[in-house]
Structure formats: C-alpha cells, structure tokens
Amino acid sequence: MSSNPIPNGRQERVTGWGRYPIVETRLVQPASDAELSVATRSDGLVARGNGRGYGDCAVGKDASVQTLALDRFESFDPETGIVVAQSGVLLKTIIDVFLPRGWFPYVTPGTKFVSLGGMAAADVHGKNHHVDGTIRRWIEWFEIVCADGQIRRCSRTENNELFEATIGGMGLTGVISRIAVRLRRVQSAYIQQQTFVAPNLAAAMELFDRHESATYSVAWIDCLAVGEAMGRSIVMLGEHATITDLPVDLRDDPFDFPLRKALGVPFAPPISPLNRFSIQAFNSLYYAAQKRKIGQSLADYDSYFYPLDSIHDWNRIYGRRGFVQHQCVLPEERSREGLLELLQFISRHTQGSFLAVLKKFGKEEGPWSFPMAGYSLALDFPVNYNIESAYAALNEIVLRHAGRLYLAKDALMGRDFAHDSDHRLANFKMFREQHGMKQKFASVLSERIDL
Amino acid sequence: MAQAFARKMANDGFDLVLAGRNTDELDAIRRDLLVRSPSCSVQCLFFDAMDMESHREMIDRLSPLPEVAACFVGSMGDEIAARCDAGALALILRSNFEGPANVLGIVAKRFEDRGSGTIVGISSVAGERGRKTNYIYGSAKAGFTAFLSGLRNQLQSAGVHVVTVLPGFVATKMTSHLSLPPALTAKPEAVASAIAKAIRKETNVIYVKPVWFVIMTIIKAIPESIFKKMSL
Ligand SMILES: Cc1cc2nc3c(=O)[nH]c(=O)nc-3n(C[C@H](O)[C@H](O)[C@H](O)COP(=O)(O)OP(=O)(O)OC[C@H]3O[C@@H](n4cnc5c(N)ncnc54)[C@H](O)[C@@H]3O)c2cc1C
Ligand SMILES: NC(=O)c1ccc[n+]([C@@H]2O[C@H](COP(=O)([O-])OP(=O)(O)OC[C@H]3O[C@@H](n4cnc5c(N)ncnc54)[C@H](OP(=O)(O)O)[C@@H]3O)[C@@H](O)[C@H]2O)c1
Numbered sequence: 110m111s112s113n114p115i116p117n118g119r120q121e122r123v124t125g126w127g128r129y130p131i132v133e134t135r136l137v138q139p140a141s142d143a144e145l146s147v148a149t150r151s152d153g154l155v156a157r158g159n160g161r162g163y164g165d166c167a168v169g170k171d172a173s174v175q176t177l178a179l180d181r182f183e184s185f186d187p188e189t190g191i192v193v194a195q196s197g198v199l200l201k202t203i204i205d206v207f208l209p210r211g212w213f214p215y216v217t218p219g220t221k222f223v224s225l226g227g228m229a230a231a232d233v234h235g236k237n238h239h240v241d242g243t244i245r246r247w248i249e250w251f252e253i254v255c256a257d258g259q260i261r262r263c264s265r266t267e268n269n270e271l272f273e274a275t276i277g278g279m280g281l282t283g284v285i286s287r288i289a290v291r292l293r294r295v296q297s298a299y300i301q302q303q304t305f306v307a308p309n310l311a312a313a314m315e316l317f318d319r320h321e322s323a324t325y326s327v328a329w330i331d332c333l334a335v336g337e338a339m340g341r342s343i344v345m346l347g348e349h350a351t352i353t354d355l356p357v358d359l360r361d362d363p364f365d366f367p368l369r370k371a372l373g374v375p376f377a378p379p380i381s382p383l384n385r386f387s388i389q390a391f392n393s394l395y396y397a398a399q400k401r402k403i404g405q406s407l408a409d410y411d412s413y414f415y416p417l418d419s420i421h422d423w424n425r426i427y428g429r430r431g432f433v434q435h436q437c438v439l440p441e442e443r444s445r446e447g448l449l450e451l452l453q454f455i456s457r458h459t460q461g462s463f464l465a466v467l468k469k470f471g472k473e474e475g476p477w478s479f480p481m482a483g484y485s486l487a488l489d490f491p492v493n494y495n496i497e498s499a500y501a502a503l504n505e506i507v508l509r510h511a512g513r514l515y516l517a518k519d520a521l522m523g524r525d526f527a528h529d530s531d532h533r534l535a536n537f538k539m540f541r542e543q544h545g546m547k548q549k550f551a552s553v554l555s556e557r558i559d560l
Numbered sequence: 561m562a563q564a565f566a567r568k569m570a571n572d573g574f575d576l577v578l579a580g581r582n583t584d585e586l587d588a589i590r591r592d593l594l595v596r597s598p599s600c601s602v603q604c605l606f607f608d609a610m611d612m613e614s615h616r617e618m619i620d621r622l623s624p625l626p627e628v629a630a631c632f633v634g635s636m637g638d639e640i641a642a643r644c645d646a647g648a649l650a651l652i653l654r655s656n657f658e659g660p661a662n663v664l665g666i667v668a669k670r671f672e673d674r675g676s677g678t679i680v681g682i683s684s685v686a687g688e689r690g691r692k693t694n695y696i697y698g699s700a701k702a703g704f705t706a707f708l709s710g711l712r713n714q715l716q717s718a719g720v721h722v723v724t725v726l727p728g729f730v731a732t733k734m735t736s737h738l739s740l741p742p743a744l745t746a747k748p749e750a751v752a753s754a755i756a757k758a759i760r761k762e763t764n765v766i767y768v769k770p771v772w773f774v775i776m777t778i779i780k781a782i783p784e785s786i787f788k789k790m791s792l
Contacts, residue, residue, distance in 0.1 A: 138736045140736070178736070182591070184595060185595045192595070
C-alpha cells in the first residue's frame with residue numbers, strides 16, 4: 110500500500126515455461142513507471158514478461174523485473190490500427206479487446222499468454238513469417254529504460270540503432286516500458302484452414318514451396334517415423350476467413366464462437382507419462398486422424414493458433430524435472446539434408462517429441478533475431494539423464510549445416526556452440542559492452558552463452 | 561484491486577467516476593478503460609480520504625448520483641510506529657476506517673433519499689481478529705466492518721444494499737514484496753468479478769476465496785487463552 114517503500118521484490122525460485130532450470134532470483138514487480146525506474150537501478154537484472162520463454166532467458170542473473178502489473182493500454186487509433194500499451198499487456202488481452210472490433214495481431218506465437226514486451230524482445234514469429242515477417246515489422250515505436258536509467262523512445266527514425274538491437278535483443282538492451290504496435294483488419298474470428306498430408310520430408314517441403322503465398326503455413330511432423338516415411342507430416346495452411354467464407358449462421362456474429370473449456374494439469378507427475386511408446390502411439394493416432402481431415406475446414410482462431418492454451422499448465426505433463434525445447438533454423442539450401450540428419454538422430458536416439466513443428470521461414474531481418482530464410486524445426490524433450498548429450502548431438506548437426514538455435518527456447522547450449530553457430534552474437538556482445546549494458550542487464554541465458 | 565474492479569464494471573457496461581488523490585494515475589487508468597471499453601464514459605475526481613471536510617463537496621459533484629459506490633481506500637501504514645506514535649496511528653485509523661466511513665456515510669444518505677443503490681466497502685480479514693503483527697490496521701478494518709454491517713442494517717428498508725468484501729491475500733501493490741501462498745491468494749481480477757457478482761446477487765459479505773471463510777471461522781473460534789500464545 111501507499112506507505113510501502115517501493116518494493117525491492119522478494120527472493121523466489123523462478124523458471125521459464127520448460128520448468129528447467131530452476132534458479133533463485135530476486136523477483137520485482139513494479140506497478141508504475143516510477144516503480145519501474147527504481148526497480149531498474151541495480152545491476153544484473155533482466156526484464157521478465159509472462160515467463161513463456163522456455164529456458165532461462167527471462168530469469169535475471171540477480172534480479173528479474175516482471176512487467177505484468179504494467180498492463181495499461183494508452184491509446185488506439187482505429188484509422189491506423191496502432192495500439193499503444195504498456196509492455197506487460199498480454200497478447201490474449203489485445204485479442205479479447207480488439208478482435209470483436211475487427212482487429213487481430215499481425216504476428217502471433219503459438220500461445221496468447223505472452224506479453225507485448227516478451228514478443229518484442231524475442232522478435233517472435235508466427236505461421237506467417239514467410240509473408241509478414243516477425244513482430245519487428247509491426248512495431249512502430251517503443252520506450253525503453255536504458256542502462257543509464259534514461260528512458261528513450263526508439264523507432265525507425267529515432268534512436269534507430271537501439272530500436273533494431275532491442276527487437277530480438279532478449280531483454281539484454283534494457284526494459285521496454287511501452288510499445289506501439291500495429292494490428293491487422295480481419296472480418297471474422299475464424300481461419301479457413303487447408304490440410305495436406307505429406308508422406309515424407311520431401312513431400313512436406315514441396316508443399317511449403319508450392320504454397321508460398323498462403324498467409325499461414327506450418328507442419329506437424331512425426332519425428333519418430335523412419336525409412337520411407339521419415340519426416341511424414343501434416344501440413345496446415347490458413348487464411349483469415351472473410352464474411353463470405355463463413356456459413357450463413359455465423360455471419361451475423363462473425364467474431365463470436367463457443368469458447369473451449371479450459372482444462373488443467375494440477376501437478377507435475379514425478380515421472381513423465383510421455384515416453385517413446387506413448388509418443389509413438391500418439392503420433393500414429395494423430396497422423397491417422399489428421400489424414401481423415403484433409404481438405405478445407407473452418408477453425409476459430411483460438412483452436413487454430415493456440416491449441417495448447419486450453420490446457421492450463423500443460424508444461425507440467427513433462428514431470429517434475431521439466432523439459433527443454435530445441436528449436437533450430439537451417440539455411441534453405443542445407444535444410445533437406447540437415448533435417449534428415451536431425452530426424453534420423455531423433456528417431457534412433459531419443460524418445461521423440463510429441464510436439465514437433467516444421468516451418469519454412471522468410472528472410473532474415475534485424476541484427477540478431479532468430480529467423481533466417483530456411484526451415485525451422487522445434488522439438489520438446491523431457492529433462493532426463495541423457496538430455497545433455499542428445500541436445501549436444503542435435504547441435505552438432507545444426508552447426509554442420511550452418512543453422513542456429515532460438516534463444517527464447519534454449520536452456521542448454523554452451524558458450525562455444527552459441528558463438529560458433531551464430532557469429533552475430535559477437536557483435537551483440539560488443540554492442541552491449543559499448544553501451545554499458547553488459548553489467549546492467551544480465552540473464553542466466555546471457556551469462557551462460559557469454560553475451 | 562480498484563483498477564481491476566473499474567475494468568470489470570466498464571466491461572459490463574457501466575459508466576464510471578474514479579476518485580483518488582493521485583490524479584495522474586487516475587488519468588492513466590481512465591485512458592486504459594477507454595481503450596478497453598470505448599463506449600463507456602469515465603470521469604476523474606480528486607479525492608483524499610484523509611481530508612474528511614472535503615468529502616461532502618466531492619459527493620455533491622457527482623451527477624447523476626451513481627448506482628454503485630465502492631471504496632477501496634486502505635493503507636497498511638507503519639504498524640510498528642503506530643504503536644507509540646499518534647501521527648502514524650491516526651494515518652492507519654483514518655485511511656482504513658474514518659475516511660472510508662465518512663465518505664460512504666455521505667453517499668449512504670443520498671442513496672437512502674433516492675431509495676436505491678449499492679455500497680461496497682473493502683475491509684479485511686485482518687479485522688476479524690486482532691493479531692500481534694497488524695492489530696492497528698486490523699482494528700481499523702474491524703471498525704470499518706462493523707460500520708458496514710450497521711449501515712446495511714440501517715439501509716435495508718430503504719432498498720439500499722451494502723456489500724462487505726473481506727479479501728484474503730490479494731496479489732497487489734500492497735503485497736508484492738511478500739511471498740504469498742498461491743492457494744490462499746486471489747488475483748485482483750477474481751476479486752473484481754466476485755464483487756460484481758455480489759452486487760448483482762445482493763450478497764452481504766464475501767471472502768472471494770471460500771477457503772478464507774473456513775480459515776477465519778477457525779481463527780475466530782480459538783479461545784482467547786490459547787490465541788494469546790499463538791503466532792499467526
Ligand atoms: C506454447 C508456446 C508456443 C510458442 N510459440 C512460439 C512461436 O510460434 N514463435 C515464437 O517466436 N515464439 C514462440 N514461443 C516463445 C514465446 O513467444 C517467447 O518466448 C516470448 O518471448 C514469451 O513472452 P513472455 O512475455 O512470456 O516473455 P518471457 O518469457 O517472460 O521473456 C522472454 C524474453 O523477453 C524479455 N522480455 C520480456 N519482457 C520484456 C520487456 N518489457 N523489455 C525487454 N525485454 C523483455 C526477457 O528478458 C526474455 O529474454 C512459444 C512459447 C510457448 C510457451
Ligand atoms: N492486497 C491484499 O492482500 C488485501 C487484503 C485485504 C484487504 N485489502 C484491502 O483492499 C483495499 C485495496 O487494496 P490493494 O490491495 O488494492 O492495495 P493498494 O493498491 O495499495 O490500494 C489502496 C488504495 O487506497 C488508496 N488510498 C490510500 N489512502 C488514501 C487516501 N488518503 N485517499 C485516497 N486514496 C487513498 C491508494 O491510493 P494511492 O495510489 O493514492 O496510494 C490505493 O489506490 C484496501 O482497503 C486494503 O486494505 C487488501
């Protein structure tokens with residue numbers, strides 16, 4: 110309350126979405142700009158949004174400054190679709206507020222429980238990266254609390270270097286306090302979906318190429334299929350449904366749809382129920398079920414973009430020890446060979462992953478953002494005794510094919526691999542040193558891979 | 561909590577008047593509400609609960625007289641200092657009890673004259689039994705709870721309803737430096753929804769999380785001879 114000194118936060122054991130690693134840090138939750146400026150006085154801190162980064166990117170070396178209480182909208186211009194909001198506003202809130210008025214984010218990750226600040230810092234991509242790029246393209250400007258305590262407004266015309274460096278900068282350039290982001294006009298809450306079955310990797314890649322103009326495209330890949338069927342996938346394309354795409358009974362209320370009931374995972378089982386056999390069984394069933402759905406269908410945005418969001422705390426399903434995600438991107442010309450090697454390794458040496466997502470990216474933008482033209486593969490693995498060696502073996506393949514990992518997902522790569530696979534990181538580190546950011550902003554991630 | 565309640569009410573179609581002493585903050589809340597609920601109207605008024613002489617004038621400026629009046633004012637103050645410092649003591653008593661009672665008393669009269677309305681007072685479980693760690697804050701809240709109870713009794717026949725809110729732990733600015741047990745801690749949004757529901761259903765006293773009713777029933781039942789030796 111009012112007489113409370115501005116809170117310094119409290120010691121807390123904090124993790125990312127993968128629940129691994131668990132690190133003790135000081136968690137500070139400023140509720141105003143004034144509190145934010147006090148909270149950012151100390152060194153070794155990093156911003157934290159909604160903790161949907163998988164690994165340790167949002168866990169501060171000494172302190173984590175969580176933005177969720179900075180959740181106010183400031184303005185919305187219905188002419189341009191530009192919304193100005195504090196960085197702790199969740200994407201879910203943006204959709205809840207603006208979709209009924211005919212607006213949707215240009216870029217969305219696979220969960221709506223991310224903050225605006227987290228989206229900017231990771232420079233997130235969606236299923237439409239090949240068409241609409243990352244969130245960078247849709248950010249008009251932002252304000253950031255810098256290492257010197259100053260608040261700077263950054264845009265393409267103002268403090269441009271900091272603008273470019275911060276988007277995709279994983280919180281390591283400062284704490285974003287407010288953001289102006291552009292939304293897109295849509296006519297309904299629905300997606301016109303088209304589903305294809307690809308019997309193997311070559312067929313899946315061929316489908317991505319053939320449908321380059323589709324707004325959304327992504328594939329679920331059966332990473333345990335071997336031999337002829339290696340890389341068999343379900344390729345899903347999508348377009349925002351127009352009014353005339355909707356059946357007549359939905360046209361009166363095109364933004365309304367029956368909400369799914371949320372389920373929950375109340376606790377983390379001591380041992381993960383996900384193992385090679387259950388995943389293989391799941392994959393085969395899922396593949397068979399999807400095969401029957403080939404063709405056109407209509408899906409509401411929530412089940413299309415956020416299938417897992419209806420299961421709260423689904424990350425607990427991997428058990429007490431947590432899980433890690435391995436998401437890499439390989440340059441286009443190396444993708445086929447590299448992906449086959451990755452799949453080969455996964456099917457032989459791991460228990461597999463039941464969330465395995467393949468996506469073809471468009472061009473690289475920004476000084477250190479993750480995406481580059483080529484293919485990205487994302488896999489989840491429970492943390493167990495051989496996770497480190499499996500992860501390292503995958504990384505060895507990634508490195509050989511000139512690929513790199515997504516910092517928002519990684520929890521395990523070492524310093525050498527990080528810098529060998531992504532030479533841009535040396536520039537990033539230098540940029541941080543030059544601007545006095547290194548001391549001030551530090552996460553467990555930046556310490557681990559020496560940024 | 562007050563902000564979450566304002567968002568909830570705006571979303572439910574109410575027009576709002578925000579009253580508080582930090583006018584910049586009120587204006588930022590107003591702008592947020594207007595983006596979230598563009599069809600609602602939001603007005604801001606300066607209001608200092610400590611300055612009791614000014615309350616009548618503030619209420620006079622309300623036009624039309626609202627359907628619902630909710631008071632979220634409260635302050636933990638400096639509990640330790642208040643044990644032997646008159647100023648610190650007065651601050652806690654005034655911001656948690658006298659100020660809110662004074663302003664709601666004035667509103668109550670207007671509602672009574674009109675013959676309708678709902679008054680919501682945010683008190684605290686701390687007022688249910690004095691504990692060594694926060695009995696000054698607790699006694700102020702106890703006074704406020706008793707005030708609300710009497711007011712309810714008085715206004716019943718006039719068609720005016722009074723809701724007493726006894727939130728357990730709520731994750732707000734006031735508690736952000738504490739590690740609260742998740743099972744006992746409500747989100748401000750949950751408090752807001754519970755209050756909106758209590759207004760609709762004319763509930764008298766709400767705890768938000770039902771477990772708090774159980775806890776407080778037990779705590780109140782402990783004999784004083786035992787309670788005085790406990791550290792809760
Ligand atoms: C189920 C699921 C699906 C996902 N799908 C995708 C996907 O399709 N595409 C994709 O790109 N990502 C995806 N992600 C990753 C997610 O979008 C990013 O990790 C995002 O950054 C999370 O946002 P957050 O608010 O939870 O941030 P956090 O996890 O809290 O933080 C992430 C990073 O952002 C920084 N940060 C947060 N707030 C600020 C701020 N205000 N100022 C400066 N830095 C800040 C942190 O320091 C940290 O480095 C997915 C994650 C999950 C759990
Ligand atoms: N959080 C909990 O766990 C909890 C539990 C039980 C009860 N409560 C009660 O719930 C209510 C809301 O508290 P909260 O948790 O939302 O904390 P909060 O954010 O600190 O809210 C208290 C509010 O009271 C206002 N206020 C204090 N003194 C005032 C004065 N003299 N004049 C005008 N406004 C004044 C504050 O305004 P300023 O911004 O100007 O300071 C602030 O908006 C309080 O009555 C509190 O006692 C809280």
